[in-house]
Amino acid sequence: MNESPPITRYRAALATLDPRISIAAQLRALFPLIEAELAAGVPHSAVLDDLAAAGLTVQRSTYAITLYRWRKAQRLQAGQPPANDRAPSDGTKQQTAPTKSNPPQALDAIQGRPRNIQTPGDLRKIRDMRIDLEALRREGLADRHQPVEDNSNPQEKE
Helix, strand or coil, X not given: CCCCHHHHHHHHHXXXXXXXXXXXXXXXXXHHHHHHHHHCCCCHHHHHHHHHHCCCCCCHHHHHHHHHHHHHHHHHHCCCCCCCCCCCCCCXXXXXXXXXXXXXXXXXXXXXXXXXXXXXXXHHHHHCCEECHHHHHHHHHHHHHCCCCCCCCHHHHC
16 A cells, blocks of 8 residues: 555654644644644644544644634743733733833833724624723823924914
8 A cells, every 4th residue: 555655754754653642732743744734734524534544643723723722822922922821910011111222112002903904803803802991091191292294384373
């Protein structure tokens, strides 16, 4: 029987694992290989077929949930903050003092605001936005103290 290269790689990786570990743990060990296949354009259904041929029968829901959690863990390890990052429960906020190498950042009182609304997920982001009222007050004060450009008609001033 002539096997495809992914099946051979999956079998080799599965052979190095303890057979007593959970299916999710086995999937996590295979996800670097699976991600390479997905990046090459292989559909998820074909990956599931290859996994079954390699001896790891996985339900689609288990595969999807485990892949989601694995990707989320990879993003966290890469230093990207999670999409639904919450403020500390004690109400404090960590801020660094501006220095020459660290200029002050623009104030953003509303966090989690989508740039545009194209999907129902964008509407959920609006619902889950966090609004820092103190930062909003500071932004308003900063806007009041900036010089206003007068774009009115000069003839009206006479």
